Amino acid sequence: MKFKKTRLVRECSSCGKTIEKGSLYGQKSKSIPMQQTCWSIDQRPTEEIPNWSWEKVYFKETFDWCEPCGEKKDDERLNFNSEISAGEQR
Numbered sequence: 001m002k003f004k005k006t007r008l009v010r011e012c013s014s015c016g017k018t019i020e021k022g023s024l025y026g027q028k029s030k031s032i033p034m035q036q037t038c039w040s041i042d043q044r045p046t047e048e049i050p051n052w053s054w055e056k057v058y059f060k061e062t063f064d065w066c067e068p069c070g071e072k073k074d075d076e077r078l079n080f081n082s083e084i085s086a087g088e089q090r
């Protein structure tokens, strides 16, 4: 994870701690699937709109991470990768 200095007060999405102005933070984005309809013929309730008029759309949401959480996350991934390669060698 790359870290940047924040110019705003942010909240870490992992531990919930406040990331103060000027401290380092990282960002990760996640795609969240949502159902969206283009139905505009009448004002019927959502549950009566036929299935074919719905489509799945992805909203990209960005999450802030504080430095300790971001580093921990990176470490976990490294450990996991080294475990796999150690297993392959056997």
Ligand SMILES: [Zn+2]
Pocket (backbone or CB within 6 Å): 012, 013, 014, 015, 016, 017, 065, 066, 067, 068, 069, 070
């Ligand atoms: Zn955190």
